[in-house]
Amino acid sequence: MRKYSLLGLGAGVLAVLSMAATPVLAEGTLDIVQKRGHLRCQVGPPSPGFYQLSADGTWSGSDVSVCRAVASAIFGDPNKVEFQSVTSAVRFTALANGESDMLSRTATWTAFRDTQLGLDFTAVNFYDGQGFMVRKDSGVNSAFELKGATVCVATGTTTELNLADFSRANNLDLQPVVFEDNNVRNDTYLKGGCDALTNDKSGLASNKAGFPNPGDHLVLPETISKEPLAPAVRQNDSQWMSLVRWTVFALIGAEEMGINSKNVDEMRKNPPSPEHARFLGVEGDLNKGLGIPKDWAYNIVKKVGNYGEIYDKYMGDGSPLGIGIPRAGSANALWTEGGLMYSPPFR
C-alpha cells in the first residue's frame, strides 16, 4: 500500500515537473514537424460539419480540412496528421505548451486571446455569429422575447461572455446554465431544462442536425456577436504562422482563381494567367520563404480542394449532414460575390 502511494506521488511530481519545466521551444515548429514526419493538429470533440469522426476513425470536416491542407503543403500527403481532440477548456494551453502544432477548431479570434494567451491567429476560415435556438412550441420568434429565460451554454467559450453582454445591454435577465459536456447541455435543453440554447449559429445548425426531431427547433434570426473563426498557432514563430495563414489563403485563392481539385492538373499544364502559374509552382518561388516544396499550393487543391468545395461538402445545403448554412449572400461568400472571403495576391 505504501509503495503504491509513493509511486502515485512520484507520478504526480513528474506530471507537475513536465508541465512547469518544459523548455522553451528553440527550434521552429516547421523543423519539428518535418523531423517528426507528421503534423499534430488540434480539433475539438466531434461536432458535425467542423470536425467529425467516422466509424473507422477518420476525421473529416471543414476545420479538419485546414489541418489536412497544411499537411499537404508540407508533405504532399493529407493523411500525415495526428488529430488531437481536446476540450475547449484546455485548448489554448495545449497549443501554447507545444503539445499541438496548430489548432483548427472554431476558435474565435479576439483581441484578448491574440495578445495574452501566447498564440497567434492566422486567417479567418469561417465568419460566424452567436445566436439562439428555441423549441418551436415556445412561440418565441425573436431573441428580444427571451426576457427571464433560462439559457443552456457551453463553458470555455466566448459564448458565455456574449450571453451576459447581450442580457445586460437589453435588460433581458437571461439565466445561464453552464455545461462542460455538450451532450449533457443538449440533453438538458431537449428535456426542457432550458428555454433556449445558445451557441455560434453554425454550431446551432450542427447541434440541430443531431437532434431527434430537427424540425421542432427554431434558430432565432438575431446574431448577437461577431465570431470570426480562425486556426491559431503558437506565438513568436512567424515562419510557421505564415505557412498556416497562406494555407488558408491558398484555399480561398484557389476558389477565386477558379482552381478546384478536378481541374487543377489541367491548370498546371496550361496556366491561364501568370498568377495561376505562380500559385501552382510553375513559375516563381513563392515556396522559398515558407520552407516547403514548390508544388505546395497544387497539393493543397489537389488533395483537399478549394474553399468552396470544402464548404459545400461539409456546411452547405448539399452536405449529407443536413447542416445547410447558406453561403450565398453571407460573409462566407467570396468577396467577388459580396462576401468577406478574400485572399491577398499570390505574387
Added chain:
Amino acid sequence: MAAVIERESRDSRSTFAKIVNDERNRSIFYQILVFGIIGWVCWYLFTNTTANLEARGMASGFDFLGSTAGFSIAWSIIPYSPTDTYGYVYLVGIVNTLMVSLLAIVLTTILGFIIGVLRLSHNWLISTIAAWYVEIIRNTPLLLQILFWYLAVFSVLPRPKQSIDLGAMGIFQLNNRGLYFPEPQPGDLFWITMVAMLVAVVAVYFLAIWAKRRQLATGERFPVFWSSLGVLFGLPILVYLVTGSPLEWSIPELKGFNFQGGTKLPPSFLALFIALVIYHASYIAENVRAGILSVSHGQTEASSSLGLKPGWTLRLIIIPQAMRAIMPPLISTWMTVVKNSSLAIAIGYPDLVAVYMQTSLNQSGHAIEIVAMVMLFYSSVSLTISAAMNYYNERVQLKER
C-alpha cells in the same frame, strides 16, 4: 608528550565521531537536506514557469483578480452581477461550494447514522434493506449517480407552467427549473428577534451546564430538553410578536418564462446535493456499523446489570465508545464530500471549479494562478476539518498512561 598529543587527537576524533553518530544530529542533518531539496525544487519550478510563460507571451500574475469578470453565474448565494471582479467570482464559487457541501455533510451524517444502526437491527427486513442500500450505492461511481439524479429525475420534471405544487398551498413550486419557495423579507425591527434568538441559545447553554452541575451535586434531574425547547422557541416568538411581526414573505409567482419572486434552488443544486448525501451516507453507515460492533457486548451486559434502560445504554455506554472508532473515518468522509462536490461541473452547478477553474480560467487565461488558488481552497478546507476533528478525536480517545 607524544602520549598526550595522541590522547588529545583520539579525544577529538571520538568527539567528532560522537557528533556524527548521534542519532539526533543525523536526523537534523537529514531534515535540513530534505528541506533544502524541496526548497530547491519549488524555486526551480517557480522561476522556470515564470520564464516559460514570459517566453511564450502568456500573461501571468494576480492583477486579473481586480478586473471585471463580465460573465453571468446561474445561481449564487451571495449577490453577483457580471460587473463584479474575478476576485469576487472566486468568493462566489467558494460560497456555492461550501453551501452544498456543508448541507450535504449534515444530512449525510444523519442519514448514515440511521442506516448504520438499521443495518444492525434484529428485524431481518430492515437490516436487509439497509445492507442492499449500502452495497448498491457504495459500488457505483458518484458521477454516474449525479448524472442519474440530474438527467433522470430533475430534468424530467414538468415545465414551469405545469409546476408541481408541493403542499397545495401555492407557495412551494417544483419544476424543471428548480424548487421555488417563499423568501423572508425582514423589516426594520427584525434584528431584535435575531438578538432574542442569540440570547435564547446562550441561555440554553448555561441552563444545560447548571442542570448537569446540580445533578452531580444533588442527584436531582432537571427537564433540560423541554425547558430548552421552550426558551429556544418561546423567547424569539414572543419578541417577534411584541415588535409587531416585522417579517414579510415574497411568494414565487409565474411570470413569463419562469417564476419571479421568492427564492429558488436550481435542479443542479438539488441533484448534486441529493447525490452527495445518498452516496456518502453509505460510507458513513458502514463506519457507524463498524464502530458499534467494535464495542464489546460485555459493556451492554454490564450496563443492564447496573439497571440502565436500553436507550440509556446506547446513549451513555455504546455510542461514546463507538465514537472513537467512528470519528477518524467520518472525518475523511466529510473531506471527501467537499472534494466530490467539484463534480458539479458535469451538471452545470456553479461551484468553485465551474465558475473559477472553468469559466474564469478560460476568460482570463491565468491557468497557473487559478489552479493554485483552487487547490489552496480545497486543501485549506480539508486541513481545517481535519484539525477540528483531530482536536475532538484527541478528547474522546482513551487516555492511556
